[in-house]
Amino acid sequence: MSIDLSQFFEVFFEESFEGLDAMEAELLNLEPGDLDSETINTIFRAAHSIKGGSGTFGFNSVADFTHVLETLLDQIRNGERALETNHVNLLLKAVDCLRAMLGALQSEQEPDLTESNTLKAEFETILNIPHTAEPAESQAVNTKSLDTFQVDFKPLHHLFKTGNEPLYLISELTDLGECSVTSDLSDLPDIHDMQPDECYLAWSFFVETREDENKIKEIFEWVEDDAKIEVTLCGGLFSDEPESEQPVEQEAEVSETTTSAQITPNDEVKEQTVKKPPAKANTESTSIRVGIDKVDSLINMVGELVITQAMLTQLGEGDMNENKQMALKEGLAQLAHNTRDMQESVMRIRMMPISFVFSRFPRLVRDISQKLGKEVELKLIGETTELDKTVMEKISDPMVHLVRNSLDHGLETPEHRLEAGKKEAGIVTLNAFHQGGNIVIEIMDDGNGLNTDKIKSKAIEKGLINENDNLSDDEINELIFMPGFSTADAVSDLSGRGVGMDVVKRNIHALNGSIDVTSERGIGSTFTIRLPLTLAILDGQLVTLGKHTYIIPLISIVESLQLDLKQVNCVGGGVDVLRLRDEYIPILRLFQIFNHTGAIEELDKGLLVIVESDNQKVGLLVDDLLAQQQVVIKSLEANYQKVDGVSGATILGDGRVSLIVDISGLIKLAGLKKAGSQKLAIDNAMFEMS
Amino acid sequence: MEQALQVQNELHSPDSEEENVQQFLTFIMDEEEYGVDILTVQEIRGWEEITAIPNAPEFVKGAINLRGTIVPIIDLRLRFGLTSVKYGPLTVIIVVKVELKVGSKIMGLVVDAVSDVYSIGQQQARDVPDISKSENSEFVHGLVNVGEKMVVLLHLERVLNLLRETESDLLAG
Numbered sequence: 001m002s003i004d005l006s007q008f009f010e011v012f013f014e015e016s017f018e019g020l021d022a023m024e025a026e027l028l029n030l031e032p033g034d035l036d037s038e039t040i041n042t043i044f045r046a047a048h049s050i051k052g053g054s055g056t057f058g059f060n061s062v063a064d065f066t067h068v069l070e071t072l073l074d075q076i077r078n079g080e081r082a083l084e085t086n087h088v089n090l091l092l093k094a095v096d097c098l099r100a101m102l103g104a105l106q107s108e109q110e111p112d113l114t115e116s117n118t119l120k121a122e123f124e125t126i127l128n129i130p131h132t133a134e135p136a137e138s139q140a141v142n143t144k145s146l147d148t149f150q151v152d153f154k155p156l157h158h159l160f161k162t163g164n165e166p167l168y169l170i171s172e173l174t175d176l177g178e179c180s181v182t183s184d185l186s187d188l189p190d191i192h193d194m195q196p197d198e199c200y201l202a203w204s205f206f207v208e209t210r211e212d213e214n215k216i217k218e219i220f221e222w223v224e225d226d227a228k229i230e231v232t233l234c235g236g237l238f239s240d241e242p243e244s245e246q247p248v249e250q251e252a253e254v255s256e257t258t259t260s261a262q263i264t265p266n267d268e269v270k271e272q273t274v275k276k277p278p279a280k281a282n283t284e285s286t287s288i289r290v291g292i293d294k295v296d297s298l299i300n301m302v303g304e305l306v307i308t309q310a311m312l313t314q315l316g317e318g319d320m321n322e323n324k325q326m327a328l329k330e331g332l333a334q335l336a337h338n339t340r341d342m343q344e345s346v347m348r349i350r351m352m353p354i355s356f357v358f359s360r361f362p363r364l365v366r367d368i369s370q371k372l373g374k375e376v377e378l379k380l381i382g383e384t385t386e387l388d389k390t391v392m393e394k395i396s397d398p399m400v401h402l403v404r405n406s407l408d409h410g411l412e413t414p415e416h417r418l419e420a421g422k423k424e425a426g427i428v429t430l431n432a433f434h435q436g437g438n439i440v441i442e443i444m445d446d447g448n449g450l451n452t453d454k455i456k457s458k459a460i461e462k463g464l465i466n467e468n469d470n471l472s473d474d475e476i477n478e479l480i481f482m483p484g485f486s487t488a489d490a491v492s493d494l495s496g497r498g499v500g501m502d503v504v505k506r507n508i509h510a511l512n513g514s515i516d517v518t519s520e521r522g523i524g525s526t527f528t529i530r531l532p533l534t535l536a537i538l539d540g541q542l543v544t545l546g547k548h549t550y551i552i553p554l555i556s557i558v559e560s561l562q563l564d565l566k567q568v569n570c571v572g573g574g575v576d577v578l579r580l581r582d583e584y585i586p587i588l589r590l591f592q593i594f595n596h597t598g599a600i601e602e603l604d605k606g607l608l609v610i611v612e613s614d615n616q617k618v619g620l621l622v623d624d625l626l627a628q629q630q631v632v633i634k635s636l637e638a639n640y641q642k643v644d645g646v647s648g649a650t651i652l653g654d655g656r657v658s659l660i661v662d663i664s665g666l667i668k669l670a671g672l673k674k675a676g677s678q679k680l681a682i683d684n685a686m687f688e689m690s
Numbered sequence: 691m692e693q694a695l696q697v698q699n700e701l702h703s704p705d706s707e708e709e710n711v712q713q714f715l716t717f718i719m720d721e722e723e724y725g726v727d728i729l730t731v732q733e734i735r736g737w738e739e740i741t742a743i744p745n746a747p748e749f750v751k752g753a754i755n756l757r758g759t760i761v762p763i764i765d766l767r768l769r770f771g772l773t774s775v776k777y778g779p780l781t782v783i784i785v786v787k788v789e790l791k792v793g794s795k796i797m798g799l800v801v802d803a804v805s806d807v808y809s810i811g812q813q814q815a816r817d818v819p820d821i822s823k824s825e826n827s828e829f830v831h832g833l834v835n836v837g838e839k840m841v842v843l844l845h846l847e848r849v850l851n852l853l854r855e856t857e858s859d860l861l862a863g
Contacts, residue, residue: 548742594744636743636753639795640762643743649753649760657741657753657760 012053013106014287017099019046021359024095028362030088037077043091044073050098062101065116068123069094075127087126092363094119146177146208148234149216154184154202155227161197164223170203172219177209206234288389290349298349301342308334340630347537350390354432354441355383357396361403361430368407375414375425376407382432387439391531394511395441398504402443402527403428405501410447410525420522422446434533438513438555441529450519452476477517481505514664538633540650540660542626543609545591546598550622551631551650551660558610558617560625563603576603578619585610587619588670590661593645599623613663618670620661629653633660645669710812716841717784717801720772724801725808725834725843730786732796734804737781754798756785763798769849770829775802788846797850808841810834815843 023046026039047070054062069091075081097119101111151173155166173179184202194200207216213231220229312331315324358380369376411417411426418424431442452473459465459479481501508515511531519525540551567579568587576587587608591599600606600623608619631650636643636659647662714725740752740763749768753760763783767774775781783798815832831843 596742596744634758634760636760639760639797640743640750640753643745645744649741651755651758651760655755656739657755659741659743659753 009057009106012057013102016050016053016102019050020095020099020102022046024092024363025359027088027091027095028366030083040073040077040083044070044077047073054102059102059105061111061113061116062098062105065094065101065120066098068120068127071127072123090119090122090126094123146210147212148206148208149213150230150232150234151205151207151216152202152230152232153205153220153227154229155199155223157195157198157200159199159223159226162223162226164226166199166201166203169219169223170205173205173207173216176211176215177207179208180206288350288352294345294349298342298345301338301345305335305338305342308338343537343630347388348386350388351386351533352389352392353384353386354392354439355380357392357399358383358430358432360396360400364400364403365407365428368404372407373413374407374411376411377425377427379427379429381429385432385434385439387531387533391439391511391533394507395513395529395531398507398529399430399441399443401501401504402529403430406443406445406447406525406527410445410449412448416448420448435530438530439533441531443527443529444524445526446524449521449523449525450477450480450517451521455479474518477519480517481515538631538660539628540631541609541628542652542658543590543607543620543622544624544626545594545622546596546600548594548596548599549626549652549656549658550590551658552609552611552620553647553660553663554628556611556613556663558612560607560609563606563608565604568603578608580610583617585617585619587621588666589621590666591621593666593670611663613667616667618663618667620666631658631660711809712812713807713809714841714843715784715807716805717782718803718805719767719770719801723805723839723841724766725810725841726784726786726846728807730788730846732785732787735783735785735798737777737779737783737800751800754783756796756798759796761785761796761798763800764850765800766849767800767802786846786850788850790847790850795850808834808836810836810841810843 023043026043026046029036029039030043047066051063051066051070054060054066072081072087072091076083076087097115101113101116104111153166153169155164159166170181182204184204185200187202188194188200209216213233216231217229220227223229308331312328312335315328315331318324361380362378365376365378406428407426411428412420412422414424417426427444427446429442429444431444433440455476456465456471456479459476459482460467464479464482465471481504505515508529508531513529513531515530516528517525518528538551539554541554541557543550543552561580563578569577569579571577578585578587587603589601591597591601600621603621606621606623607625609622609625610617610619631652633648634650636646636649643659645662645666646659647665648660649657650660652658713728715728715731716723716725718724738754740754742752743750743762746752749765751763751765753762755761765774777800780803782801782804784801784804785796785798787794787796815834829845829849831845834841834843
C-alpha cells in the first residue's frame with residue numbers, strides 16, 4: 001500500500017510506447033488470409049503487457065480498452081476468427097488511440113475517452129458482445145442511486161507504527177465519490193506531550209457514492225484492528241454535513257504527499273488527479289536505450305584507462321632516467337590509444353540505427369496512400385545504418401515531408417501508371433548508407449519525375465527567375481527548394497501550400513548537411529540527403545598557411561601531392577587547372593581565399609591537397625602538412641558569427657585555436673569570386689522582382 | 691594609483707552615494723579613459739597569441755581559447771578608428787559578456803591598460819554633447835567626471851553589435 005508507484009510510471013510509459021510501436025509495425029506486416037502466428041503473437045504480447053501494466057498502475061481506462069483489443073487478438077490467434085482487413089485498420093486506430101491516452105496520462109492529464117469508447121463499441125460489434133454488457137460493473141453502478149454514508153474513522157494512537165498511512169485510505173475513499181471531511185482534534189494533546197510517531201487525529205467523512213457499505217468497509221479492512229470505524233448510511237444529501245471551521249491538521253509526513261495536502265473541511269476532494277501540477281509541456285523522453293554490450297565495452301575501457309593512469313603515476317615518481325623515459329613514451333602512447341577507443345565507444349552510445357526513423361514510414365505511407373487512392377509499395381534499405389541520436393531526431397520531420405511529397409506529387413494515380421506502362425503500385429524507396437564520414441539517405445520514387453516546364457513557368461510567375469534565364473534542368477529542379485514555391489495544382493492537406501521544401505532544406509543545412517534532387521521525366525525522382533555522422537568530433541589534417549594553422553577534415557581529402565607545373569594549365573579567367581589522371585581539378589589558393597599574407601604563393605613550392613565535396617574535386621594550395629589528429633568541434637558562431645569557408649574551430653594540443661576548413665563553403669566562396677557574374681545576375685533579378 | 695584611490699574614497703562618501711549606483715571598470719586607450727559596466731566583465735587577461743579569422747574586418751584580430759570556449763578578440767583602438775599600437779606584454783584583453791539581439795556573446799577587447807573601478811551614480815552621468823558627426827558617438831553611453839578626469843562610458847552592446855552590421859555590409863558589398 002505504501003509503495004509509491006509513480007516512480008515506475010516513466011518506465012511503464014516508455015515500455016508501453018515501445019510496445020505500441022512494435023504492435024504497429026507488426027500490424028502493418030499482417031496480411032489478411034496469410035496469417036503468421038509469430039506476428040500475431042507479438043502483437044498479442046505487446047497488448048497484453050500494456051493491459052497488465054496499466055491495470056497495475058491504476059490506469060483503468062487504458063486497461064479496459066486494451067482488454068477488448070486483446071480479446072479480438074486472442075480469438076484471431078486461436079483461429080476462432082479469420083483476420084480481415086478492417087480488423088487491421090481498427091487495430092491500427094486502436095494503437096493510435098492508446099498512444100494518445102497514454103500520452104495524456106504521461107503528462108498527467110485525464111485521457112479523452114470519446115475516441116476509445118467509439119472504438120471499443122466497434123470492437124464489441126466485431127466480437128458480438130452485446131452492447132449492454134459493456135463494463136458490467138459500471139452499469140450496475142449507474143443504476144444504483146446515490147447514497148451518502150457517514151464514515152467515522154478514529155485511528156488508535158499506534159496506527160503509524162503498524163505501517164498504515166491514513167492519507168491513502170482517505171484518498172481511496174474519495175475515489176468512491178464526492179466526499180467531505182471533518183476532522184476531530186479533541187484528542188490532540190498539548191504540544192509538549194505530543195509524540196511525533198503517534199496519530200492523534202480522527203476524521204468523519206461524508207461520502208456520496210453509488211457503492212454500497214461493504215465497499216467502504218473494504219477500504220478500512222486492513223486497519224480494523226488499529227482504529228475505530230463506523231459506517232452509517234445517512235441517506236441525506238450532501239448539504240446535511242455539519243459545518244466545521246477547524247482546518248485539518250496535517251502531520252509533516254502526510255503533507256509530503258501531493259494528494260490532499262490542503263484539505264480544509266469543506267473542500268471536496270474529488271478530481272484528485274486533475275489537481276496535480278500542470279502538465280509537462282514536453283513529453284518527449286530524453287533517455288536513450290543503449291545495448292549492454294556498448295556499456296560493457298565502455299567499462300572495459302575505463303578499466304584500461306585507470307591501469308594506464310596508475311602506470312604513468314608510478315613512472316612520474318622519482319628521478320627521470322633514460323629507461324623511464326622510454327617507458328613513459330610507451331605509457332603515453334597507451335594513453336592515447338585508450339582515450340581514442342573510449343571516445344569512440346562513447347560516441348557509439350549516441351549512435352542508433354536509422355530504423356528508429358524508418359519505422360514510422362510504413363504506417364505513414366499506408367495512411368497517405370489510402371487517402372490518395374494510390375497503391376504504394378514502400379521499400380526500406382539499410383535500416384541498420386547508425387547515426388547520431390541528435391541528428392536522427394532532427395532529420396525525421398524533413399524526411400516525413402519528403403516522403404509525403406513523393407506520394408502526393410511524385411507518384412501517379414494507378415490509372416495513369418497503367419497508361420504509362422508501369423506497374424499499378426508505385427514504389428517509394430528509402431535507402432540509407434554510409435559514405436565517407438557522411439550518412440546518405442535517399443528517398444526515391446518511380447513516379448512521374450519533376451515537371452521542369454511547370455516548375456519553370458511557376459518560377460517565372462512568382463518572379464523567382466527571369467523568362468530569359470537559360471537554366472539547365474538541374475538548376476530548374478533546384479528551384480523547388482526556394483521559399484514560397486509549390487506547383488501542386490490543388491492544395492491538399494498533404495502538400496501544396498508552398499511551405500516545405502525550403503524548410504526541409506533549411507533544416508538539413510542546420511545539421512551541416514545538404515540535399516539534392518535528381519529527376520527524370522516519367523521515370524521518377526530521387527532526393528538525396530547527406531548528413532555528417534556526428535556533430536561533435538572530426539578527424540582532421542593540420543595544414544599550415546604562413547603562420548596560420550588550419551584543419552582540413554580528413555574525410556574530404558582525396559590525396560595530397562607536390563605539384564608539377566607541367567601538369568597545370570591556366571584556363572581563361574585566371575583559374576589554374578591541374579590535370580591529374582584524366583581529371584581536371586581547379587586549384588584554389590587557400591591563402592588568397594582567406595586573405596592571408598606570408599604563405600607560399602608559388603604553386604610548385606607548396607603542397608596541393610586534393611579535396612572532394614558534393615562530387616566536386618578541388619586542389620587546395622597549402623604550405624605544409626602537419627599531423628593528423630582528432631579534433632573536437634567548437635562553435636565559432638556561439639560568440640562570433642558564421643565565417644564563410646570555415647565550419648568551426650577547435651583547440652590544438654598547445655591550447656591555440658585552429659579553424660576547421662569547410663570545403664563546400666570554400667568552393668562556394670571561391671566560385672562566387674570567379675564565376676559570380678551569372679549567379680549574381682540571377683540574384684539581382686530575384687531581388688528586383690521581390 | 692593614489693589619486694585613483696582618493697577618487698574612490700570620495701565616491702564612497704555618503705553624500706555622493708546615489709540610489710542607482712553602478713560600478714564601472716575603466717581602461718585607457720590613447721590617453722582617454724573609457725568605462726564599461728563592471729557586471730559585463732568576465733575577466734582580464736594578458737596578451738596571448740591570437741588565431742586570425744579569415745576575411746574578418748580589420749578590428750577583429752582573431753579568436754582565442756578561453757578554457758575551451760572560442761572567444762573573438764576585438765581591437766577597440768581599431769574599432770574606434772584610432773591608430774593601432776604594437777601588442778606587447780602590457781597589452782590587456784578585457785573579456786566581456788554582452789547581451790545582443792542574437793543572444794549573449796563573450797568577446798575580448800584589446801585595450802592599452804586597465805585603469806580603475808568607479809562607482810558612479812546615474813545622475814552623475816551627463817548626456818553626450820551633440821557630436822553626431824562622429825561615427826563613434828553612438829558607442830558613447832554618457833560622460834562622467836571623476837575628479838579631474840573625464841570618463842567616457844561605453845555602450846558595449848553597440849560597440850560589439852555593429853560588428854555584425856559592418857560584416858554583413860562588407861559581405862553584401
